[in-house]
Amino acid sequence: VQHDWEELKRRPLLVLYKSGTIDSPKVYGLQVTTTPGGTGYRSKFKYELKDWREIGLRKQSYINYDHIVKNETNDIRRLCC
Numbered sequence: 001v002q003h004d005w006e007e008l009k010r011r012p013l014l015v016l017y018k019s020g021t022i023d024s025p026k027v028y029g030l031q032v033t034t035t036p037g038g039t040g041y042r043s044k045f046k047y048e049l050k051d052w053r054e055i056g057l058r059k060q061s062y063i064n065y066d067h068i069v070k071n072e073t074n075d076i077r078r079l080c081c
Helices: none
Strands: 015-021 025-033 046-048 060-069
Touching: 015 060
Parallel strands: none
Antiparallel strands: 015 025, 025 060, 046 060
C-alpha cells in the first residue's frame, strides 16, 4: 500500500475490513510506517507500536491512523495471531 509517487515495495497494512470476492478482493486498512509522528497536521496522527519486533517488523514502526488506504492486490498474508 503506497502512494503513486513512491517506489514500489511491499508494505505492511493493519487490516480493518475486507470485501469483494476471492478473485477481486478489496482490503482496507491503516498504513504501517517507520516514519515517526511530527507536529504537522498530516504527520501527527501516528501511533507508536510497542511490540513491533514480536509481530515481525524490522524497525520501530507506527500506525498512520489519519486515513484509510486500499490494498490494490490480493497478496494479503496473516503474520501473527
